[in-house]
Amino acid sequence: MFGQCRNHFLTMSTTIEAARQVVTRLSAEERRSLVEWLAHEPMEVAPGIYRTPRVCGGDACIRGLRLPVWQLEEGRRGGATDNQLLQAHPALSPEDLANAWAYVASHRVEIDRLIQENNEV
Missing domain, CATH: 1.10.10.10 (Winged helix-like DNA-binding domain superfamily/Winged helix DNA-binding domain)
Known part of the structure; x- marks a missing residue:
């Protein structure tokens, strides 16, 4: 059970880090659009x-x-x-x-x- 939770956390952390890397490459306008989309999701x-x-x-x-x-x-x-x-x-x-x-x-x-x-x- 602990191993499953740990693996889920590691996968989530990796996914979030990958998202951060993508977001840092976005233009200011693209970031604003992303934030607007997330705010209504x-x-x-x-x-x-x-x-x-x-x-x-x-x-x-x-x-x-x-x-x-x-x-x-x-x-x-x-x-x-x-x-x-x-x-x-x-x-x-x-x-x-x-x-x-x-x-x-x-x-x-x-x-x-x-x-x-x-x-x-």
Whole structure:
């Protein structure tokens, strides 16, 4: 197990170093374009859960959907079952909900804050 983690780290370090070497050869305009692209690129923060700047305020959303995890959790706290949520959001899969609930469990403070902020608006 340790060997696998070490190999992954070494591969990642090598990849990052290779990227640095490429970036240093870019013009200032090319670097600006790269930074702009990276700033808008979705980032997977948990399995099936992404944050995308300027999409839903950068909140954690279900993969490829503009559906924040906190909204699903708010529905669940309001008494909605998984089946009801799946019917209300046809693009969702049971796996999406499992990913959302895992994210909620590990990011409870964030989710509570977002639900509270939304209810205050």
